[in-house]
Amino acid sequence: NAGVTQTPKFRVLKTGQSMTLLCAQDMNHEYMYWYRQDPGMGLRLIHYSVGEGTTAKGEVPDGYNVSRLKKQNFLLGLESAAPSQTSVYFCASSYSPGTGFIEQYFGPGTRLTVT
């Protein structure tokens, strides 16, 4: 089991460029999440998905879009990158809360710099 994987690991963008971050999990989890982590700010939820074909906004969704076309994949898109989006991005997945097992499994992260 690879768990949760993220590609790419590092990326440098220029302001206005676009990119897609890919998250994949092999644990058959229903729920998937995208977070950003900035110094002193903890983990802030961008978007999440409770199942294939569904997405919902989190705490800081502006400037990002997501898609969950397949259960195992969750994509995070930046249409027009801004320096304020410089951050470390973590993807996570979990079973649905109704199972009682709701620990989140995190990927290794993507370090994005926007110049």
Add this chain to the structure above:
Amino acid sequence: GQQVMQIPQYQHVQEGEDFTTYCNSSTTLSNIQWYKQRPGGHPVFLIQLVKSGEVKKQKRLTFQFGEAKKNSSLHITATQTTDVGTYFCAGLGNTPLVFGKGTRLSVIA
């Protein structure tokens, strides 16, 4: 919206000293989780507390959930250099999991 506050933000201890981090929610939680993130790593799940007043232990780590299910604490006895990292609490209420900002623990050998 739901907020989770965590204190202190930083803690520096001598190896062998005890360490405690506290977590407070603005709303009643259905459960609370604790995660550890090593420097340069990703958050890793430690434990989940569900019941009011619950206390759980993992070796030198003791986790408590308050009677009102709005606060929690993590206590580490006799810290070791392997305890270095940032400890996050995360509360589950009516919204998806909300993380505190974390407590960064440094251990001086």
